[in-house]
Amino acid sequence: MATLIPSSDLPARGLRLHGVHKEFAGQTVVDNLNLEIEEGSFVALLGPSGCGKTTTLRMIAGFDTLSSGRISLGSTVLASDHQQLPPELRNMSMVFQSYALWPHMTVADNVGYPLKLKGYKGSDYQRRVREALATVQMEPYAQRRPQDLSGGQRQRVALARCLASEPRVVLLDEPLANLDRHLRASMEDSFRDFHRRTGATFIYVTHDQAEAMALADRIAVMHKGQLVQWDAPEALYQRPQNAWVAGFIGQGSVVRLPLSSSERLLSSAQVQQALAALQNKPSATEEVLIRPQHVELDPAGVPATVTHCVFKGERYQFVLQLQDGQSLQAYHWQGLPTGAQIAITVRQGWRLQEQPAGSTRPTLASVA
Numbered sequence: 001m002a003t004l005i006p007s008s009d010l011p012a013r014g015l016r017l018h019g020v021h022k023e024f025a026g027q028t029v030v031d032n033l034n035l036e037i038e039e040g041s042f043v044a045l046l047g048p049s050g051c052g053k054t055t056t057l058r059m060i061a062g063f064d065t066l067s068s069g070r071i072s073l074g075s076t077v078l079a080s081d082h083q084q085l086p087p088e089l090r091n092m093s094m095v096f097q098s099y100a101l102w103p104h105m106t107v108a109d110n111v112g113y114p115l116k117l118k119g120y121k122g123s124d125y126q127r128r129v130r131e132a133l134a135t136v137q138m139e140p141y142a143q144r145r146p147q148d149l150s151g152g153q154r155q156r157v158a159l160a161r162c163l164a165s166e167p168r169v170v171l172l173d174e175p176l177a178n179l180d181r182h183l184r185a186s187m188e189d190s191f192r193d194f195h196r197r198t199g200a201t202f203i204y205v206t207h208d209q210a211e212a213m214a215l216a217d218r219i220a221v222m223h224k225g226q227l228v229q230w231d232a233p234e235a236l237y238q239r240p241q242n243a244w245v246a247g248f249i250g251q252g253s254v255v256r257l258p259l260s261s262s263e264r265l266l267s268s269a270q271v272q273q274a275l276a277a278l279q280n281k282p283s284a285t286e287e288v289l290i291r292p293q294h295v296e297l298d299p300a301g302v303p304a305t306v307t308h309c310v311f312k313g314e315r316y317q318f319v320l321q322l323q324d325g326q327s328l329q330a331y332h333w334q335g336l337p338t339g340a341q342i343a344i345t346v347r348q349g350w351r352l353q354e355q356p357a358g359s360t361r362p363t364l365a366s367v368a
């Protein structure tokens with residue numbers, strides 16, 4: 001796959017992955033990965049299960065070796081196919097889904113562990129432990145053991161331990177995966193705050209696109225070991241590279257439309273014209289992403305039939321059938337019966353790049 005990151009000047013103290021490749025028993029799990037991560041940024045590695053996110057994080061941390069390529073932090077080469085800086089010399093800290101706290105130690109001792117390794121003692125040690133615990137509002141729990149804490153509290157202790165070691169890079173591997181939905185939302189705030197306070201570079205692995213969008217200022221979308229898009233959350237949502245990314249990020253429909261121009265962002269008039277032309281069964285069509293919020297009921301629009309309607313609390317979610325049988329997702333504040341004949345206007349569309357033959361795409365979120 002082509003390099004998606006321009007090989008511009010190295011960020012002065014940033015993290016760079018250059019042609020990183022990893023095989024396990026002859027099978028490629030990370031394929032020529034190129035990324036330039038700015039110092040102090042919050043980056044998410046996002047992709048479906050098995051796409052190589054954790055392996056990438058472990059190579060950055062130094063827990064896995066590279067088959068080929070190079071990882072560097074500023075001017076220091078951390079790893080290549082012939083050299084490997086040990087994890088403890090990388091000035092990085094990893095936060096795991098399982099928290100990885102010592103069960104026989106108190107909360108304070110868990111947090112202080114990396115400080116002891118660095119030789120801190122006495123009042124300086126005590127102060128740093130207190131400060132780290134205060135940052136995650138866990139000071140009152142200093143003398144408890146991890147098993148006497150909730151999942152969210154344990155993860156906050158793991159964050160405090162990470163903070164105490166003052167890393168330049170914080171690596172987080174699905175840290176919220178074991179928590180319920182409400183706790184996840186409040187922990188997202190803790191991560192944001194933690195990132196702001198430390199100024200460290202954060203690399204956050206998740207398969208949850210909403211979590212990645214809420215936290216990261218840049219997202220690397222991975223699929224089958226390859227980087228498919230590297231962009232800000234808004235850009236990923238508004239300008240996905242292809243139908244696979246469009247299906248993975250947010251809700252929407254990919255429809256095939258006959259297009260007469262070459263722009264990627266299509267105006268309402270262009271989409272309406274293409275939708276109206278579907279009744280002529282055009283032979284040449286291209287993939288266009290249409291987000292549900294851009295579909296509006298409009299008596300002057302093109303005909304469609306309601307095939308599915310689900311109440312979602314703040315709105316109804318529909319599946320509509322276009323004149324040629326293609327499906328389109330839409331929202332509306334009112335419910336409509338299945339089989340209702342309506343007319344719609346689409347406010348905008350995004351032309352997708354065709355994917356290489358044989359590649360798969362995630363199933364687009366449906367209301368069914």
Ligand SMILES: Nc1ncnc2c1ncn2[C@@H]1O[C@H](COP(=O)(O)OP(=O)(O)OP(=O)(O)O)[C@@H](O)[C@H]1O
Nearest residue numbers: 024025029047048049050051052053054055056207
């Ligand atoms: N030590 C190993 N030996 C052999 N294969 C491995 C090893 N570690 C990972 N793999 C394989 O590499 C592929 C990528 O795994 P990885 O854990 O990096 O994916 P992931 O995107 O983090 O997935 P998940 O979200 O499920 O954790 C998978 O097919 C996995 O089975």
